[in-house]
Amino acid sequence: MKTPHIPLDAPYSDSQRAWLSGFFAGMHTHMLQSAGSVNQADARVINILYGSQTGNAESIAHDAANIAKTHGLKPLVKSMDEVEINHLAAMEYLLIVTSTYGEGEMPDNAQMLWEAVSADSAPALNNMKFSVLALGDTSYDLFCQAGMEWDRRLAELGATRIYDRTDCDVDFEESAANWISAVIPHMADGASTTVIVDVEASPAEKSQYNRKNPFPAKMLVNRLLTAEVSSKETRHYEISITGSGLSYEAGDALCVVPTNCPKLVADILKAIGCKGDEDEPVNGESIALHEALRTQFEIKLPSKELVEEIASRSGDQELNGILESGDKDKLADYLWGCDILDLLLQFPQIEFSAAEFISLLKPLQHRAYSISSSGKTYPDTVHLTVASVRYESHSRQHKGVCSTFLADLVDDETEVRVFFTPNKVFRVPDDNSLPMIMVGPGTGIAPFRAFLQEREYRNASGKNWLFFGDRNAATDFIYREELEAMQQRGLLNRLDLAFSRDQEEKIYVQDRMRANGAELFAWLEQGGYFFVCGDAYHMAKDVDKALHDVIAEHGKLSEQQAIDYVNQLKKDKRYVRDVY
Ligand SMILES: Cc1cc2nc3c(=O)[nH]c(=O)nc-3n(C[C@H](O)[C@H](O)[C@H](O)COP(=O)(O)OP(=O)(O)OC[C@H]3O[C@@H](n4cnc5c(N)ncnc54)[C@H](O)[C@@H]3O)c2cc1C
Numbered sequence: 265m266k267t268p269h270i271p272l273d274a275p276y277s278d279s280q281r282a283w284l285s286g287f288f289a290g291m292h293t294h295m296l297q298s299a300g301s302v303n304q305a306d307a308r309v310i311n312i313l314y315g316s317q318t319g320n321a322e323s324i325a326h327d328a329a330n331i332a333k334t335h336g337l338k339p340l341v342k343s344m345d346e347v348e349i350n351h352l353a354a355m356e357y358l359l360i361v362t363s364t365y366g367e368g369e370m371p372d373n374a375q376m377l378w379e380a381v382s383a384d385s386a387p388a389l390n391n392m393k394f395s396v397l398a399l400g401d402t403s404y405d406l407f408c409q410a411g412m413e414w415d416r417r418l419a420e421l422g423a424t425r426i427y428d429r430t431d432c433d434v435d436f437e438e439s440a441a442n443w444i445s446a447v448i449p450h451m452a453d454g455a456s457t458t459v460i461v462d463v464e465a466s467p468a469e470k471s472q473y474n475r476k477n478p479f480p481a482k483m484l485v486n487r488l489l490t491a492e493v494s495s496k497e498t499r500h501y502e503i504s505i506t507g508s509g510l511s512y513e514a515g516d517a518l519c520v521v522p523t524n525c526p527k528l529v530a531d532i533l534k535a536i537g538c539k540g541d542e543d544e545p546v547n548g549e550s551i552a553l554h555e556a557l558r559t560q561f562e563i564k565l566p567s568k569e570l571v572e573e574i575a576s577r578s579g580d581q582e583l584n585g586i587l588e589s590g591d592k593d594k595l596a597d598y599l600w601g602c603d604i605l606d607l608l609l610q611f612p613q614i615e616f617s618a619a620e621f622i623s624l625l626k627p628l629q630h631r632a633y634s635i636s637s638s639g640k641t642y643p644d645t646v647h648l649t650v651a652s653v654r655y656e657s658h659s660r661q662h663k664g665v666c667s668t669f670l671a672d673l674v675d676d677e678t679e680v681r682v683f684f685t686p687n688k689v690f691r692v693p694d695d696n697s698l699p700m701i702m703v704g705p706g707t708g709i710a711p712f713r714a715f716l717q718e719r720e721y722r723n724a725s726g727k728n729w730l731f732f733g734d735r736n737a738a739t740d741f742i743y744r745e746e747l748e749a750m751q752q753r754g755l756l757n758r759l760d761l762a763f764s765r766d767q768e769e770k771i772y773v774q775d776r777m778r779a780n781g782a783e784l785f786a787w788l789e790q791g792g793y794f795f796v797c798g799d800a801y802h803m804a805k806d807v808d809k810a811l812h813d814v815i816a817e818h819g820k821l822s823e824q825q826a827i828d829y830v831n832q833l834k835k836d837k838r839y840v841r842d843v844y
């Protein structure tokens with residue numbers, strides 16, 4: 265199929281923008297090499313570097329490359345960890361697309377290059393022209409911090425910003441498409457002639473279902489994995505994708521679009537003094553308020569705008585004092601465990617019209633889940649392993665939106681709207697003979713169940729080692745029978761367990777890593793892959809520290825040599841993480 269001619273430097277029309285957005289909706293449209301008029305050898309090279317944890321930035325980088333080709337440019341797309349500082353210094357035209365992770369941090373694959381660029385010894389970049397697209401989420405304090413830092417640092421090193429940075433919230437598609445359509449003509453300025461490109465649908469596009477149009481799936485299985493008496497609730501779900509035309513790989517995530525709990529909707533309506541049948545315009549449609557609150561808006565976690573409005577209208581000294589101080593930690597402490605209903609109940613004197621209230625809410629977002637099945641073993645279903653978020657706070661029971669949507673609200677009749685996000689680096693190694701070390705406490709076990717299924721499907725000869733842990737062995741040893749059967753079949757060669765609350769002192773997976781450091785190092789030396797999944801804020805950091813320590817001790821390396829060893833693992837994509 266041929267696309268229409270797209271003239272150089274033409275401002276994009278709405279239909280072209282819509283076409284661009286289609287790239288994002290389909291996530292992986294591939295435009296093949298230009299059929300056309302520019303000799304590739306003469307084309308201007310533009311470098312597109314991405315920093316990405318779960319594939320959004322990577323996908324946008326490829327989309328930008330496809331559009332660049334239509335302008336006669338020669339785009340080179342690279343993960344940031346494939347680039348050395350001296351290569352960066354030689355780049356004349358550079359686009360950076362990066363997400364932000366952790367608490368305002370670089371994604372894993374951007375860290376090494378960022379360290380080099382931010383060092384005092386970093387080279388001047390006077391010949392470089394650049395622009396940055398930053399991905400983030402406004403619910404985090406340090407919104408788009410990684411992109412901001414790249415933007416600042418490149419300019420500081422003398423590079424010329426040829427188009428202003430764009431910061432994107434979770435619904436990044438339109439802003440990203442606008443950035444691409446604006447920045448590529450700047451990159452192409454004076455460089456080339458018009459080309460014609462061929463467009464071929466990628467496998468992902470063979471389905472009509474994607475982020476913009478989630479598949480209405482059916483839940484087949486909802487099974488409690490933890491014991492009834494456990495202090496936590498972790499569930500196994502099996503969701504049918506039959507008829508969707510979709511497929512997935514072990515390591516991918518499934519995004520679930522939840523709806524809110526009707527009881528919470530009713531309580532909020534009561535608190536703001538609305539009946540719920542008021543029609544409100546939402547995304548160009550008129551929807552009854554109760555339905556809008558159930559399906560369209562985040563009604564659990566308060567937006568910054570709502571908190572500020574409540575502070576201003578209530579005149580509450582404490583809340584206003586915290587907001588004026590700009591102290592984010594204090595605000596986080598104030599809001600800890602506090603949802604929108606708690607705030608409304610705390611300030612009952614404040615009245616909102618329906619329209620005012622919804623203007624202070626954020627759109628209801630999907631939640632991602634690491635898939636716990638292999639798409640080869642289970643092509644028609646997707647398995648998830650989900651901890652239900654339930655806690656008591658402000659004298660009320662609170663429930664996580666999506667985890668309890670799956671647990672409590674989905675029945676045989678309910679549609680579960682889902683789409684996939686591929687994670688291209690979090691993959692079972694192509695070489696079936698190489699060892700895999702997997703660290704996945706709690707729900708972090710999810711992708712490793714998938715990896716083990718995948719290794720079995722492939723009849724892979726490589727050794728497999730799983731570090732798993734949770735609170736108590738008697739109640740929280742999820743998938744125990746499956747794992748023990750895998751051990752007996754010789755699929756799972758080592759299983760090291762850390763149950764943190766079975767004894768006085770905490771025992772965690774990283775303690776097991778240290779205790780088995782000599783063997784762990786030997787597996788790495790044999791070309792082993794090291795995977796981590798689960799909590800990003802505590803576990804993944806402590807596991808990273810333990811990995812460095814094990815390598816230093818058993819490799820007889822200095823601290824710096826151990827850092828270099830780990831950096832090489834990262835570059836080789838042999839140390840990859842799926843942390844959240
Ligand atoms: C790539 C990726 C993969 C993931 N994979 C998995 C997975 O395999 N399994 C899984 O279970 N999750 C996974 N998650 C997390 C998942 O996406 C959701 O964040 C999780 O299910 C909670 O969503 P929720 O809508 O139920 O809760 P939300 O409505 O989003 O509420 C969560 C919020 O509630 C508050 N909160 C939670 N507990 C407490 C407490 N005890 N006290 C006070 N406040 C509290 C916190 O503010 C927290 O941010 C993954 C996330 C990502 C990004």
Ligand SMILES: NC(=O)c1ccc[n+]([C@@H]2O[C@H](COP(=O)([O-])OP(=O)(O)OC[C@H]3O[C@@H](n4cnc5c(N)ncnc54)[C@H](OP(=O)(O)O)[C@@H]3O)[C@@H](O)[C@H]2O)c1
Nearest residue numbers: 651653705706707708733734735764772799802803806844
């Ligand atoms: N970023 C996030 O928002 C995030 C990330 C992960 C999980 N969660 C939430 O936590 C709940 C349960 O999640 P989960 O089942 O994945 O895991 P989890 O219950 O948080 O933890 C699983 C195991 O990891 C242990 N652990 C705690 N701190 C650790 C550390 N620093 N290093 C290594 N292990 C550590 C826990 O021990 P102890 O509890 O005994 O200390 C427990 O044994 C869910 O509600 C989930 O949504 C949130």
Ligand SMILES: Cc1cc2nc3c(=O)[nH]c(=O)nc-3n(C[C@H](O)[C@H](O)[C@H](O)COP(=O)(O)O)c2cc1C
Nearest residue numbers: 316317318319320321363364368400401404407408
């Ligand atoms: C654990 C975690 C931490 C995050 N931290 C931030 C943050 O500090 N600031 C921010 O703006 N966005 C943050 N985000 C949002 C991501 O940047 C956003 O989802 C982005 O689209 C991910 O793109 P990627 O798939 O290319 O990594 C975080 C997301 C996750 C899951």
